[in-house]
Amino acid sequence: MYCKNCGAQIDPGAAVCVKCGYKNGDGNRFCHHCGQELTEGAKVCLQCGFAQEPAQPTAAPADQKSKIAAGLLGIFLGVWGVHNFYLGYTKKAIVQVLLGTVGTVLCGVGPAVSSVWGLVEGIMILVDKINTDANGTPLGE
Ligand SMILES: [Zn+2]
Ligand SMILES: [Zn+2]
Numbered sequence: 334m335y336c337k338n339c340g341a342q343i344d345p346g347a348a349v350c351v352k353c354g355y356k357n358g359d360g361n362r363f364c365h366h367c368g369q370e371l372t373e374g375a376k377v378c379l380q381c382g383f384a385q386e387p388a389q390p391t392a393a394p395a396d397q398k399s400k401i402a403a404g405l406l407g408i409f410l411g412v413w414g415v416h417n418f419y420l421g422y423t424k425k426a427i428v429q430v431l432l433g434t435v436g437t438v439l440c441g442v443g444p445a446v447s448s449v450w451g452l453v454e455g456i457m458i459l460v461d462k463i464n465t466d467a468n469g470t471p472l473g474e
Pocket of ligand 2: 364365366367368369378379380381382383
């Protein structure tokens with residue numbers, strides 16, 4: 334048995350490839366049976382004739398965030414970066430929360446900057462200019 338991602342020989346009972354960390358059976362670049370490198374999209378291995386199972390269709394991610402919710406959070410609570418916390422853009426969110434709170438000591442410019450920033454991002458989320466969360470998961474409705 335060979336890793337389908339990197340071609341390393343692996344124990345048939347192994348859960349993951351020790352070389353690349355892919356799940357046993359994941360990947361589509363090498364023959365599971367003989368380790369031969371496959372041509373892209375090959376249905377059978379040219380060397381041993383072993384049929385390659387089709388790649389699993391990627392199921393819709395369970396933790397899909399709502400575009401509407403993120404957009405509205407940006408528009409109404411963007412001054413504290415709430416939409417970025419929601420989407421997992423933590424670093425950006427922390428900058429906005431700092432601007433929105435301690436930024437007040439800078440003659441109130443901080444909250445002005447972060448509320449406009451949040452508003453713009455909220456709109457960008459609603460019009461699909463920002464359409465993934467920090468993990469690259471596409472936003473749902
Ligand atoms: Zn591997
Ligand atoms: Zn093969």
